[in-house]
Amino acid sequence: MKVISVVNQKGGCGKTITAVNLAAALSKMNQKVLLIDLDPQAHATFALKKESDFTITDILEKTTQNQQIHQKDIYREVSPSLYFIGSSIGLASLEHTLSTRNDKIDVLKKFLDKAGNNFDYAVLDCPPNLGLLTLNALAASTYALIPINTCYFSLRGTAILKDILGMLKEHKQTAPGAFYLLSQVDLRSSFSRIFVDKIKDELGNLLLNTIIRTNTQLREAASGGQHIFDYKSDSRGACDFMSLAEEVNSLSSETNWTPLFLRKNGLSEVYVVGDFTDWKKNEEFKLKKIGDDLWNINLQLNKGQYRYKFLTGQDWIIDPYNKKTEDDPFGGKNSVLIVK
Ligand SMILES: Nc1ncnc2c1ncn2[C@@H]1O[C@H](COP(=O)(O)OP(=O)(O)OP(=O)(O)O)[C@@H](O)[C@H]1O
Ligand SMILES: [Mg+2]
Incomplete structure (x- = not known):
């Protein structure tokens, strides 16, 4: 199973929209996908209307206690081939509890190593900070997908994130490959076009070719509790996320x-x-x-x-x-x- 963290400590740069719709697009390509909301704000959970009593908080808690988790409790089916584990505000206090443990950044990986046999991909929607939940996500990931919008600060903030990837490599001998994704881009604006060219120069092959354009239907889908393919499969947003899934899938089919x-x-x-x-x-x-x-x-x-x-x-x-x-x-x- 390939694990993709969608991560950036800056708030509002498109992590949740990316995680939900990339997961949905991969599932449309006949990949079996597990989407996990790792943010105590639970935006992905609301965006898919999948609030439940059993969340990632319970899973991580049971994993730390080496307790058995019943398969039927774990996943909610969103659409064919797309499964979901929701979040809750309780995840914030669990993060606190984790901080006292020796294996504080390995708990999610422990769970995913077991769950992995059932899926082609796991996509993780991270919170807007670089706390223990994000570290757990990165330690379990094959790729870190970093959405940046056309605000220069969304890129500058990622220097610390890259430091963390360096530290993971140092301590664990392994780190996810990091790729940037331009998101919420309005290609009609000349400022955005100049920004895109500048970022391409700056990031080179670390920047994915796909650009996610601003599309109101992506926002409408999230507020209506659906991913874009269930809400409007012929929208610009659906088209962009399909291209992203194809690009991600071609990256990850090369294990190199x-x-x-x-x-x-x-x-x-x-x-x-x-x-x-x-x-x-x-x-x-x-x-x-x-x-x-x-x-x-x-x-x-x-x-x-x-x-x-x-x-x-x-x-x-x-x-x-x-x-x-x-x-x-x-x-x-x-x-x-x-x-x-
Ligand atoms: N391509 C897009 N077109 C239009 N609206 C978008 C697009 N991407 C994101 N948005 C909107 O921008 C806002 C922020 O997006 P999102 O919630 O995905 O960011 P986030 O990085 O997850 O935020 P947080 O850090 O708070 O978790 C949301 O209202 C979302 O609907
Ligand atoms: Mg979010």
Whole structure:
């Protein structure tokens, strides 16, 4: 099962609309999808009119207590192939309880590892902060999908989020591949068009090609308790979310996206250089600066084993987040990456 967190600590940038309608679009492509509302505000739960007595709060609580969860309690069917687990305000106090545990960021993953056999995708609607619920989501995810709207702050705020992905990589040896999604874009406005071009330059291949345009019917669907395909399947919103699902599905059918990070002060540029670049510097393999001293690239490689290093000016550095190394012919070390 592929797990996608829809995440951005900035409020109102389109997380819930994206999570609900991406999940619905994936289900229309015959994928079996589990959508989970991980936000104590429970917006996704209201947007689908699926309030219930048994929520993600109960599931996480029972998981921490190693209690059995009955399958019939877990999922509400929304439409064919789309299943849902709702949230409740009680999730906020559960987050508090989690903070005292050693496995505080692994509880959701524990549940999803068990539930995973039944689904192709899980889509997680995260709250607008980087607390323990969001960390649980990221620790369980294959991809972090970061919606940004045409307000520059929605992008600037994501530097801390990328720091957290770096920390996950450091502590857990693994982090979800992060991709940005432009959302609520009004392509008729010249400001938006300029913004889109600027963001494309800034984010390069970290930005998905699909753009979610502003569409009132997306808002109407949510207030009427439906996803867009049940509300108006021939709308612009439905069309955009179908393109997004196709793009996400093509990303994830290639199991070979590997995020690499380097944290180092005072660098002006960083490249990853390895046997996949013939050990030459190549603009396609230039890392993006995503925080004060944090650099990132999502590598797309075919299955296989690769040797690489980071090249920063004149210095060759092995990947500090990758413990797997091999001797190089010059008496030093190369980092080794195995893409399965
Ligand atoms: N593409 C769109 N077209 C029109 N309205 C949209 C679009 N995307 C989101 N909206 C509206 O913008 C508002 C914020 O969207 P949404 O609730 O998805 O953001 P959020 O990031 O989940 O917010 P929060 O951080 O509070 O959870 C909602 O009223 C939603 O209906
Ligand atoms: Mg929301």
